[in-house]
Amino acid sequence: MIRLILDSYHMGEWNMANDLAIAEEIGNSNSPTTIKVYGWSIPTLSLGKHQKESSIDKEFLKTHKFGLVRRPTGGRAVFHNKEITYLFAISSKDKRLPKNVIQSYMKISDGLTMTLKSLGVNCDVQKNKKKAISRDICYDSPSLYEVTINGKKLIGSAQYRNEKFVLQHGSIPNKFDYRNYVDSFKIKNKKQMISHLENNVTDIQEYLGRSISYEEFADEVKNSFSKVFDEEVEYGEITEKEIKLTKKYLENFKIEL
Template identity: 30%
Template sequence: MAIDEAISIAHSEGAVAPTVRFYGWNPASLSIGYFQHAEKEVDFRALREHGLGFVRRSTGGRAVLHDQELTYSIVVSEGYPGMPANLAEACAELSRGLLIGVQRLGLDTTMTGQIDETEEQSGSERVSERKPLTAACFDAPSKYELLVDGRKIAGSAQMRGNGVIMQHGSILLELDDEKLFSVLRFGGPDIKQRMRKLFGRKAASINDCLRRREMPPVSVQRLEQVFRDSFAEGLNVEFMDGQLTEGELELAAKLSREKYGADNWNYLR
Protein backbone atom coordinates (compact mmCIF):
# COMPACT_ATOMS: atom_id res chain seq x y z
CA MET A 1 0.00 0.00 0.00
CA ALA A 2 2.89 2.33 0.73
CA ILE A 3 4.41 1.68 -2.68
CA ASP A 4 1.13 2.43 -4.46
CA GLU A 5 0.88 5.76 -2.67
CA ALA A 6 4.56 6.56 -3.23
CA ILE A 7 4.16 6.01 -6.98
CA SER A 8 1.08 8.25 -6.95
CA ILE A 9 2.94 11.06 -5.19
CA ALA A 10 5.99 10.71 -7.44
CA HIS A 11 3.79 10.86 -10.53
CA SER A 12 1.98 13.97 -9.23
CA GLU A 13 5.39 15.64 -8.93
CA GLY A 14 6.34 14.67 -12.48
CA ALA A 15 9.14 12.39 -11.25
CA VAL A 16 7.85 9.17 -12.85
CA ALA A 17 5.72 8.13 -15.80
CA PRO A 18 2.20 6.66 -15.54
CA THR A 19 2.64 3.24 -13.97
CA VAL A 20 0.96 -0.15 -14.03
CA ARG A 21 2.17 -2.53 -11.33
CA PHE A 22 1.40 -6.18 -10.51
CA TYR A 23 2.23 -7.64 -7.12
CA GLY A 24 1.43 -10.24 -4.48
CA TRP A 25 1.40 -10.32 -0.67
CA ASN A 26 3.82 -11.96 1.75
CA PRO A 27 2.51 -12.93 4.19
CA ALA A 28 -1.04 -13.31 2.93
CA SER A 29 -2.92 -10.33 4.39
CA LEU A 30 -6.31 -8.87 5.09
CA SER A 31 -6.81 -5.33 3.87
CA ILE A 32 -9.79 -3.22 4.87
CA GLY A 33 -11.21 -0.14 3.20
CA TYR A 34 -10.60 3.37 4.48
CA PHE A 35 -14.12 3.68 5.91
CA GLN A 36 -14.29 0.34 7.75
CA HIS A 37 -14.22 0.02 11.55
CA ALA A 38 -11.29 -2.30 12.32
CA GLU A 39 -12.20 -3.36 15.86
CA LYS A 40 -15.86 -3.98 15.01
CA GLU A 41 -15.32 -5.84 11.76
CA VAL A 42 -12.04 -7.78 12.15
CA ASP A 43 -11.29 -10.70 14.50
CA PHE A 44 -7.64 -9.97 15.27
CA ARG A 45 -7.16 -13.11 17.34
CA ALA A 46 -8.16 -15.26 14.36
CA LEU A 47 -5.99 -13.11 12.13
CA ARG A 48 -2.94 -13.88 14.27
CA GLU A 49 -3.81 -17.58 14.43
CA HIS A 50 -3.79 -17.74 10.62
CA GLY A 51 -0.52 -15.80 10.47
CA LEU A 52 -2.09 -13.12 8.29
CA GLY A 53 -0.93 -9.56 7.89
CA PHE A 54 -3.27 -6.60 8.23
CA VAL A 55 -3.45 -3.13 6.70
CA ARG A 56 -5.97 -0.37 6.07
CA ARG A 57 -6.10 0.80 2.47
CA SER A 58 -6.24 4.46 1.51
CA THR A 59 -9.10 3.58 -0.86
CA GLY A 60 -12.67 2.64 -0.01
CA GLY A 61 -14.38 -0.71 -0.29
CA ARG A 62 -14.49 -3.67 2.07
CA ALA A 63 -12.23 -6.39 3.43
CA VAL A 64 -10.14 -8.37 0.95
CA LEU A 65 -8.07 -11.46 1.75
CA HIS A 66 -4.94 -11.08 -0.37
CA ASP A 67 -3.76 -14.64 -0.68
CA GLN A 68 -3.99 -16.60 -3.93
CA GLU A 69 -4.48 -13.65 -6.22
CA LEU A 70 -2.86 -11.09 -8.49
CA THR A 71 -3.06 -7.49 -7.30
CA TYR A 72 -2.75 -4.65 -9.78
CA SER A 73 -2.41 -0.89 -9.47
CA ILE A 74 -2.61 1.88 -12.05
CA VAL A 75 -1.33 5.41 -11.44
CA VAL A 76 -2.08 8.03 -14.09
CA SER A 77 -2.72 11.75 -14.29
CA GLU A 78 -6.30 12.99 -14.42
CA GLY A 79 -5.20 15.03 -17.44
CA TYR A 80 -3.81 12.05 -19.37
CA PRO A 81 -4.99 12.20 -23.01
CA GLY A 82 -8.36 10.49 -23.37
CA MET A 83 -8.88 10.03 -19.62
CA PRO A 84 -12.50 10.89 -18.73
CA ALA A 85 -13.01 13.52 -16.02
CA ASN A 86 -16.00 11.65 -14.62
CA LEU A 87 -15.07 9.21 -11.84
CA ALA A 88 -17.21 6.33 -13.08
CA GLU A 89 -16.15 6.76 -16.71
CA ALA A 90 -12.47 6.86 -15.70
CA CYS A 91 -12.99 3.64 -13.72
CA ALA A 92 -14.47 2.04 -16.84
CA GLU A 93 -11.52 3.20 -18.93
CA LEU A 94 -8.97 1.80 -16.50
CA SER A 95 -10.90 -1.44 -16.02
CA ARG A 96 -11.10 -2.32 -19.72
CA GLY A 97 -7.89 -4.34 -19.41
CA LEU A 98 -9.51 -6.51 -16.72
CA LEU A 99 -12.38 -7.37 -19.05
CA ILE A 100 -10.04 -8.23 -21.94
CA GLY A 101 -7.82 -10.37 -19.68
CA VAL A 102 -10.64 -12.50 -18.29
CA GLN A 103 -12.00 -13.02 -21.80
CA ARG A 104 -8.54 -14.13 -22.99
CA LEU A 105 -8.63 -16.82 -20.33
CA GLY A 106 -11.71 -18.23 -22.06
CA LEU A 107 -14.36 -16.92 -19.66
CA ASP A 108 -17.50 -15.09 -20.78
CA THR A 109 -17.50 -11.87 -18.81
CA THR A 110 -19.87 -8.98 -18.21
CA MET A 111 -19.21 -5.65 -16.54
CA THR A 112 -21.47 -4.31 -13.82
CA GLY A 113 -23.28 -0.99 -13.84
CA GLN A 114 -23.72 0.35 -10.30
CA ILE A 115 -21.17 2.20 -8.23
CA ASP A 116 -20.35 1.63 -4.58
CA GLU A 117 -16.71 0.80 -4.04
CA THR A 118 -14.87 3.52 -5.94
CA GLU A 119 -13.90 6.56 -3.98
CA GLU A 120 -12.97 10.05 -5.05
CA GLN A 121 -10.58 12.16 -3.05
CA SER A 122 -10.24 15.88 -3.66
CA GLY A 123 -7.96 17.42 -1.09
CA SER A 124 -9.28 16.02 2.18
CA GLU A 125 -12.77 15.27 0.87
CA ARG A 126 -13.84 11.65 0.54
CA VAL A 127 -17.09 10.31 -0.83
CA SER A 128 -18.41 7.24 0.97
CA GLU A 129 -20.21 4.32 -0.64
CA ARG A 130 -23.58 2.76 0.16
CA LYS A 131 -23.91 0.40 3.13
CA PRO A 132 -22.56 -3.08 2.16
CA LEU A 133 -24.17 -6.44 2.85
CA THR A 134 -21.14 -7.73 4.80
CA ALA A 135 -17.68 -6.58 5.80
CA ALA A 136 -16.22 -8.65 2.95
CA CYS A 137 -15.48 -7.39 -0.52
CA PHE A 138 -16.83 -9.44 -3.46
CA ASP A 139 -20.23 -9.96 -1.82
CA ALA A 140 -21.80 -7.53 -4.28
CA PRO A 141 -20.59 -6.09 -7.58
CA SER A 142 -19.67 -2.44 -7.94
CA LYS A 143 -19.68 -0.34 -11.04
CA TYR A 144 -17.36 -1.56 -13.79
CA GLU A 145 -16.33 -4.74 -11.98
CA LEU A 146 -16.39 -8.12 -13.63
CA LEU A 147 -18.96 -10.88 -13.37
CA VAL A 148 -18.58 -14.46 -14.57
CA ASP A 149 -21.70 -16.63 -14.21
CA GLY A 150 -23.21 -13.74 -12.25
CA ARG A 151 -20.43 -13.80 -9.65
CA LYS A 152 -17.83 -11.13 -9.00
CA ILE A 153 -14.35 -12.18 -10.05
CA ALA A 154 -12.29 -9.00 -9.59
CA GLY A 155 -12.65 -6.02 -7.26
CA SER A 156 -11.24 -2.52 -7.66
CA ALA A 157 -11.13 0.77 -5.76
CA GLN A 158 -10.01 4.21 -6.83
CA MET A 159 -8.89 7.46 -5.22
CA ARG A 160 -7.82 10.82 -6.57
CA GLY A 161 -5.53 13.47 -5.18
CA ASN A 162 -3.16 16.15 -6.49
CA GLY A 163 -4.41 15.63 -10.05
CA VAL A 164 -3.58 11.89 -10.05
CA ILE A 165 -5.80 8.80 -10.24
CA MET A 166 -4.70 5.70 -8.35
CA GLN A 167 -6.76 2.57 -8.94
CA HIS A 168 -5.89 -0.83 -7.53
CA GLY A 169 -7.67 -4.12 -7.22
CA SER A 170 -7.63 -7.84 -6.62
CA ILE A 171 -7.91 -10.53 -9.32
CA LEU A 172 -8.74 -13.77 -7.51
CA LEU A 173 -6.90 -16.89 -8.60
CA GLU A 174 -8.41 -19.02 -5.80
CA LEU A 175 -10.93 -18.09 -3.12
CA ASP A 176 -10.74 -19.34 0.47
CA ASP A 177 -14.02 -18.02 1.84
CA GLU A 178 -13.68 -20.15 4.99
CA LYS A 179 -10.47 -18.36 5.97
CA LEU A 180 -11.86 -14.96 5.01
CA PHE A 181 -14.99 -15.36 7.11
CA SER A 182 -13.02 -16.75 10.04
CA VAL A 183 -11.24 -13.40 10.45
CA LEU A 184 -14.32 -11.19 10.13
CA ARG A 185 -16.77 -10.36 12.92
CA PHE A 186 -20.52 -10.86 12.66
CA GLY A 187 -23.46 -10.50 15.02
CA GLY A 188 -23.46 -14.25 15.73
CA PRO A 189 -22.67 -17.67 14.22
CA ASP A 190 -26.03 -17.89 12.43
CA ILE A 191 -25.48 -14.53 10.76
CA LYS A 192 -21.93 -15.52 9.79
CA GLN A 193 -23.14 -18.78 8.25
CA ARG A 194 -25.89 -17.01 6.33
CA MET A 195 -23.55 -14.30 5.05
CA ARG A 196 -20.98 -16.88 4.00
CA LYS A 197 -23.58 -18.73 1.93
CA LEU A 198 -24.58 -15.45 0.33
CA PHE A 199 -20.93 -14.64 -0.36
CA GLY A 200 -20.48 -18.01 -2.08
CA ARG A 201 -23.25 -17.12 -4.51
CA LYS A 202 -21.83 -13.66 -5.19
CA ALA A 203 -18.07 -14.26 -5.50
CA ALA A 204 -15.85 -16.49 -7.63
CA SER A 205 -12.22 -17.04 -8.55
CA ILE A 206 -10.57 -17.43 -11.94
CA ASN A 207 -9.65 -21.08 -11.39
CA ASP A 208 -13.04 -21.96 -9.93
CA CYS A 209 -14.71 -20.66 -13.10
CA LEU A 210 -12.20 -22.49 -15.30
CA ARG A 211 -12.77 -25.79 -13.46
CA ARG A 212 -16.52 -25.43 -13.88
CA ARG A 213 -15.89 -25.39 -17.62
CA GLU A 214 -13.50 -28.35 -17.37
CA MET A 215 -10.63 -26.09 -18.40
CA PRO A 216 -7.16 -26.31 -16.79
CA PRO A 217 -6.41 -23.88 -13.95
CA VAL A 218 -3.80 -21.17 -14.46
CA SER A 219 -0.82 -20.10 -12.36
CA VAL A 220 -0.29 -16.62 -10.98
CA GLN A 221 2.63 -16.24 -13.41
CA ARG A 222 0.29 -16.98 -16.33
CA LEU A 223 -2.28 -14.61 -14.87
CA GLU A 224 0.27 -11.79 -14.70
CA GLN A 225 1.33 -12.25 -18.32
CA VAL A 226 -2.25 -12.32 -19.55
CA PHE A 227 -3.20 -9.17 -17.67
CA ARG A 228 0.00 -7.36 -18.58
CA ASP A 229 -0.93 -7.81 -22.23
CA SER A 230 -4.62 -7.07 -21.70
CA PHE A 231 -3.99 -3.86 -19.74
CA ALA A 232 -1.67 -2.65 -22.51
CA GLU A 233 -4.41 -3.34 -25.05
CA GLY A 234 -7.16 -1.83 -22.90
CA LEU A 235 -5.16 1.35 -22.27
CA ASN A 236 -3.86 1.42 -25.86
CA VAL A 237 -0.25 1.79 -24.72
CA GLU A 238 3.02 -0.10 -24.95
CA PHE A 239 4.51 -0.99 -21.58
CA MET A 240 8.18 -0.64 -20.73
CA ASP A 241 9.68 -2.63 -17.86
CA GLY A 242 10.74 -0.42 -15.00
CA GLN A 243 11.96 -0.40 -11.43
CA LEU A 244 11.00 1.77 -8.50
CA THR A 245 13.21 4.85 -8.32
CA GLU A 246 15.32 5.64 -5.29
CA GLY A 247 12.88 8.42 -4.44
CA GLU A 248 9.89 6.08 -4.62
CA LEU A 249 11.61 3.50 -2.44
CA GLU A 250 12.55 6.10 0.17
CA LEU A 251 9.02 7.54 0.24
CA ALA A 252 7.45 4.06 0.40
CA ALA A 253 9.66 3.17 3.38
CA LYS A 254 8.63 6.39 5.13
CA LEU A 255 4.92 5.78 4.43
CA SER A 256 5.27 2.21 5.64
CA ARG A 257 6.78 3.33 8.95
CA GLU A 258 4.60 6.34 9.61
CA LYS A 259 1.29 5.31 8.04
CA TYR A 260 0.57 1.78 6.81
CA GLY A 261 2.63 0.12 9.54
CA ALA A 262 1.29 2.37 12.30
CA ASP A 263 -1.57 1.54 14.67
CA ASN A 264 -2.99 5.06 14.49
CA TRP A 265 -3.65 4.47 10.77
CA ASN A 266 -4.65 0.82 10.74
CA TYR A 267 -6.97 1.19 13.76
CA LEU A 268 -8.20 4.60 12.64
CA ARG A 269 -11.82 3.51 13.19
Protein backbone atom coordinates in the same frame (compact mmCIF):
# COMPACT_ATOMS: atom_id res chain seq x y z
CA MET B 1 4.86 4.79 -22.52
CA ILE B 2 3.09 2.85 -19.74
CA ARG B 3 5.38 1.05 -17.29
CA LEU B 4 4.45 -2.52 -16.33
CA ILE B 5 6.02 -3.82 -13.12
CA LEU B 6 5.97 -7.55 -12.43
CA ASP B 7 6.59 -7.45 -8.70
CA SER B 8 6.88 -10.27 -6.16
CA TYR B 9 5.26 -11.11 -2.80
CA HIS B 10 5.47 -8.57 0.04
CA MET B 11 3.91 -7.85 3.42
CA GLY B 12 0.68 -5.90 3.23
CA GLU B 13 2.05 -2.62 4.56
CA TRP B 14 4.79 -2.66 1.91
CA ASN B 15 2.27 -3.33 -0.86
CA MET B 16 0.04 -0.45 0.18
CA ALA B 17 2.90 1.99 0.86
CA ASN B 18 4.50 1.12 -2.48
CA ASP B 19 1.23 1.64 -4.37
CA LEU B 20 0.96 5.12 -2.86
CA ALA B 21 4.63 5.91 -3.47
CA ILE B 22 4.32 4.98 -7.14
CA ALA B 23 1.16 7.05 -7.54
CA GLU B 24 2.74 10.08 -5.86
CA GLU B 25 5.79 9.93 -8.10
CA ILE B 26 3.46 9.82 -11.11
CA GLY B 27 1.56 12.80 -9.74
CA ASN B 28 4.86 14.69 -9.41
CA SER B 29 5.75 13.82 -13.03
CA ASN B 30 8.72 11.70 -11.98
CA SER B 31 7.31 8.35 -13.16
CA PRO B 32 5.15 7.22 -16.09
CA THR B 33 1.65 5.77 -15.88
CA THR B 34 2.16 2.42 -14.16
CA ILE B 35 0.55 -0.99 -13.91
CA LYS B 36 1.91 -3.29 -11.22
CA VAL B 37 1.16 -6.99 -10.70
CA TYR B 38 2.01 -8.32 -7.25
CA GLY B 39 1.18 -10.65 -4.36
CA TRP B 40 1.11 -10.94 -0.56
CA SER B 41 3.68 -12.71 1.64
CA ILE B 42 1.01 -13.88 4.08
CA PRO B 43 -2.81 -13.94 3.91
CA THR B 44 -3.84 -10.38 4.78
CA LEU B 45 -7.06 -8.50 5.44
CA SER B 46 -7.00 -4.98 4.02
CA LEU B 47 -9.41 -2.32 5.25
CA GLY B 48 -10.68 0.69 3.35
CA LYS B 49 -9.11 4.04 4.20
CA HIS B 50 -11.94 5.09 6.52
CA GLN B 51 -13.26 1.67 7.55
CA LYS B 52 -13.68 1.08 11.28
CA GLU B 53 -11.73 -1.71 12.99
CA SER B 54 -14.43 -2.56 15.55
CA SER B 55 -15.94 -5.39 13.48
CA ILE B 56 -12.58 -7.07 12.80
CA ASP B 57 -11.67 -10.20 14.77
CA LYS B 58 -8.07 -9.27 15.46
CA GLU B 59 -7.57 -12.27 17.73
CA PHE B 60 -8.46 -14.61 14.86
CA LEU B 61 -6.00 -12.86 12.55
CA LYS B 62 -3.27 -12.90 15.20
CA THR B 63 -3.81 -16.58 16.05
CA HIS B 64 -3.53 -17.58 12.40
CA LYS B 65 -0.58 -15.23 11.79
CA PHE B 66 -2.49 -13.31 9.14
CA GLY B 67 -1.82 -9.66 8.35
CA LEU B 68 -4.01 -6.60 8.78
CA VAL B 69 -3.42 -3.36 6.85
CA ARG B 70 -5.23 -0.19 5.86
CA ARG B 71 -5.44 0.73 2.20
CA PRO B 72 -4.92 4.23 0.76
CA THR B 73 -8.18 3.62 -1.12
CA GLY B 74 -11.73 3.53 0.22
CA GLY B 75 -14.26 0.73 0.20
CA ARG B 76 -14.73 -2.34 2.36
CA ALA B 77 -12.40 -5.10 3.57
CA VAL B 78 -10.74 -7.59 1.23
CA PHE B 79 -8.96 -10.82 2.25
CA HIS B 80 -5.86 -11.25 0.09
CA ASN B 81 -4.80 -14.86 -0.38
CA LYS B 82 -4.11 -17.00 -3.46
CA GLU B 83 -4.73 -14.07 -5.77
CA ILE B 84 -3.27 -11.75 -8.38
CA THR B 85 -3.28 -8.12 -7.25
CA TYR B 86 -3.02 -5.22 -9.67
CA LEU B 87 -2.23 -1.52 -9.36
CA PHE B 88 -3.09 1.08 -11.99
CA ALA B 89 -1.76 4.58 -11.31
CA ILE B 90 -1.95 7.59 -13.61
CA SER B 91 -1.68 11.38 -13.47
CA SER B 92 -4.96 13.18 -12.79
CA LYS B 93 -4.09 15.44 -15.74
CA ASP B 94 -3.78 12.53 -18.17
CA LYS B 95 -6.62 12.82 -20.67
CA ARG B 96 -6.56 9.11 -21.45
CA LEU B 97 -8.45 8.38 -18.23
CA PRO B 98 -11.92 9.98 -17.90
CA LYS B 99 -12.40 12.49 -15.08
CA ASN B 100 -15.69 10.83 -14.15
CA VAL B 101 -15.09 8.19 -11.47
CA ILE B 102 -17.45 5.56 -12.92
CA GLN B 103 -16.13 6.07 -16.44
CA SER B 104 -12.56 5.74 -15.20
CA TYR B 105 -13.43 2.47 -13.45
CA MET B 106 -15.01 1.28 -16.69
CA LYS B 107 -11.96 2.02 -18.82
CA ILE B 108 -9.61 0.22 -16.43
CA SER B 109 -12.11 -2.66 -16.25
CA ASP B 110 -12.05 -2.84 -20.05
CA GLY B 111 -8.31 -3.51 -19.85
CA LEU B 112 -8.80 -6.15 -17.17
CA THR B 113 -11.62 -7.96 -19.00
CA MET B 114 -9.64 -7.97 -22.24
CA THR B 115 -6.67 -9.42 -20.35
CA LEU B 116 -8.72 -12.19 -18.74
CA LYS B 117 -10.63 -13.03 -21.93
CA SER B 118 -7.32 -13.55 -23.71
CA LEU B 119 -6.53 -16.11 -20.98
CA GLY B 120 -9.82 -17.94 -21.52
CA VAL B 121 -11.91 -16.28 -18.78
CA ASN B 122 -15.20 -15.11 -20.29
CA CYS B 123 -15.85 -12.19 -17.95
CA ASP B 124 -17.89 -9.00 -18.24
CA VAL B 125 -18.38 -5.65 -16.55
CA GLN B 126 -21.16 -5.22 -13.99
CA LYS B 127 -23.77 -2.73 -15.25
CA ASN B 128 -26.19 -2.73 -12.30
CA LYS B 129 -25.68 -2.19 -8.58
CA LYS B 130 -26.51 -5.22 -6.43
CA LYS B 131 -27.69 -4.97 -2.84
CA ALA B 132 -25.12 -5.77 -0.14
CA ILE B 133 -25.93 -7.45 3.17
CA SER B 134 -22.74 -6.35 4.97
CA ARG B 135 -21.16 -2.96 5.63
CA ASP B 136 -17.69 -4.48 5.99
CA ILE B 137 -17.12 -7.16 3.35
CA CYS B 138 -16.12 -5.97 -0.13
CA TYR B 139 -17.04 -9.18 -1.95
CA ASP B 140 -20.56 -9.04 -0.54
CA SER B 141 -21.72 -7.56 -3.87
CA PRO B 142 -20.19 -6.20 -7.10
CA SER B 143 -20.09 -2.45 -7.56
CA LEU B 144 -20.87 -0.78 -10.87
CA TYR B 145 -18.29 -1.60 -13.55
CA GLU B 146 -16.46 -4.25 -11.55
CA VAL B 147 -15.52 -7.44 -13.38
CA THR B 148 -17.89 -10.39 -13.06
CA ILE B 149 -18.44 -13.86 -14.54
CA ASN B 150 -22.09 -14.71 -15.18
CA GLY B 151 -23.09 -12.01 -12.68
CA LYS B 152 -20.75 -13.32 -9.96
CA LYS B 153 -18.10 -10.91 -8.69
CA LEU B 154 -14.54 -11.78 -9.70
CA ILE B 155 -12.45 -8.62 -9.17
CA GLY B 156 -12.77 -6.37 -6.14
CA SER B 157 -11.33 -2.91 -6.87
CA ALA B 158 -10.96 0.39 -5.04
CA GLN B 159 -9.85 3.82 -6.17
CA TYR B 160 -8.35 6.96 -4.64
CA ARG B 161 -7.88 10.21 -6.55
CA ASN B 162 -6.69 13.71 -5.84
CA GLU B 163 -5.55 16.71 -7.88
CA LYS B 164 -2.28 14.94 -8.79
CA PHE B 165 -2.97 11.24 -9.37
CA VAL B 166 -5.49 8.43 -9.63
CA LEU B 167 -4.64 5.19 -7.82
CA GLN B 168 -6.72 2.06 -8.39
CA HIS B 169 -5.87 -1.41 -7.20
CA GLY B 170 -7.76 -4.65 -6.97
CA SER B 171 -7.87 -8.33 -6.10
CA ILE B 172 -8.25 -11.14 -8.66
CA PRO B 173 -8.67 -14.41 -6.72
CA ASN B 174 -7.25 -17.58 -8.18
CA LYS B 175 -8.94 -19.44 -5.31
CA PHE B 176 -11.35 -17.51 -3.12
CA ASP B 177 -10.79 -18.09 0.61
CA TYR B 178 -14.39 -17.89 1.87
CA ARG B 179 -13.84 -19.30 5.34
CA ASN B 180 -10.88 -17.19 6.46
CA TYR B 181 -12.45 -14.09 4.92
CA VAL B 182 -15.66 -14.43 6.91
CA ASP B 183 -13.89 -15.61 10.07
CA SER B 184 -11.90 -12.36 10.06
CA PHE B 185 -15.04 -10.53 11.23
CA LYS B 186 -17.05 -10.49 14.42
CA ILE B 187 -20.36 -11.43 12.83
CA LYS B 188 -23.01 -13.83 14.06
CA ASN B 189 -24.39 -15.03 10.73
CA LYS B 190 -21.17 -16.56 9.39
CA LYS B 191 -22.84 -19.54 7.72
CA GLN B 192 -25.28 -17.23 5.98
CA MET B 193 -22.48 -14.95 4.83
CA ILE B 194 -20.38 -17.83 3.47
CA SER B 195 -23.41 -19.15 1.60
CA HIS B 196 -24.12 -15.66 0.25
CA LEU B 197 -20.54 -15.28 -0.96
CA GLU B 198 -20.50 -18.73 -2.56
CA ASN B 199 -23.61 -17.76 -4.53
CA ASN B 200 -22.32 -14.34 -5.57
CA VAL B 201 -18.55 -14.68 -5.94
CA THR B 202 -16.36 -16.69 -8.27
CA ASP B 203 -12.65 -17.23 -8.88
CA ILE B 204 -10.25 -18.21 -11.66
CA GLN B 205 -9.97 -21.86 -10.62
CA GLU B 206 -13.74 -22.32 -10.57
CA TYR B 207 -13.94 -21.10 -14.15
CA LEU B 208 -10.71 -22.40 -15.72
CA GLY B 209 -9.95 -25.36 -13.49
CA ARG B 210 -6.47 -23.95 -12.91
CA SER B 211 -4.72 -20.87 -11.59
CA ILE B 212 -3.28 -18.06 -13.69
CA SER B 213 0.35 -17.20 -12.99
CA TYR B 214 1.55 -13.65 -12.43
CA GLU B 215 3.77 -13.93 -15.50
CA GLU B 216 1.05 -14.94 -17.95
CA PHE B 217 -1.34 -12.36 -16.52
CA ALA B 218 1.27 -9.60 -16.87
CA ASP B 219 2.07 -10.58 -20.46
CA GLU B 220 -1.60 -10.25 -21.41
CA VAL B 221 -1.94 -7.00 -19.45
CA LYS B 222 0.86 -5.65 -21.66
CA ASN B 223 -1.15 -6.42 -24.80
CA SER B 224 -4.60 -5.43 -23.51
CA PHE B 225 -3.81 -2.12 -21.84
CA SER B 226 -1.77 -0.97 -24.84
CA LYS B 227 -4.94 -1.33 -26.91
CA VAL B 228 -7.31 0.26 -24.38
CA PHE B 229 -5.03 3.25 -23.72
CA ASP B 230 -3.50 3.43 -27.22
CA GLU B 231 -0.02 3.50 -25.73
CA GLU B 232 2.95 1.16 -25.66
CA VAL B 233 3.23 -0.86 -22.45
CA GLU B 234 6.77 -1.87 -21.53
CA TYR B 235 8.19 -3.81 -18.59
CA GLY B 236 10.01 -1.61 -16.08
CA GLU B 237 11.29 -1.49 -12.52
CA ILE B 238 10.43 0.32 -9.30
CA THR B 239 12.74 3.30 -8.90
CA GLU B 240 15.03 4.00 -5.96
CA LYS B 241 13.00 7.09 -5.09
CA GLU B 242 9.78 5.04 -5.05
CA ILE B 243 11.44 2.53 -2.72
CA LYS B 244 12.60 5.36 -0.43
CA LEU B 245 9.07 6.79 -0.30
CA THR B 246 7.66 3.32 0.35
CA LYS B 247 9.85 2.92 3.45
CA LYS B 248 8.74 6.35 4.64
CA TYR B 249 5.04 5.42 4.39
CA LEU B 250 5.15 1.92 5.87
CA GLU B 251 3.86 2.86 9.31
CA ASN B 252 0.84 4.62 7.80
CA PHE B 253 -0.70 1.33 6.69
CA LYS B 254 0.21 -1.34 9.22
CA ILE B 255 -2.36 -2.14 11.91
CA GLU B 256 -0.99 -3.85 15.01
CA LEU B 257 -2.67 -7.08 16.18
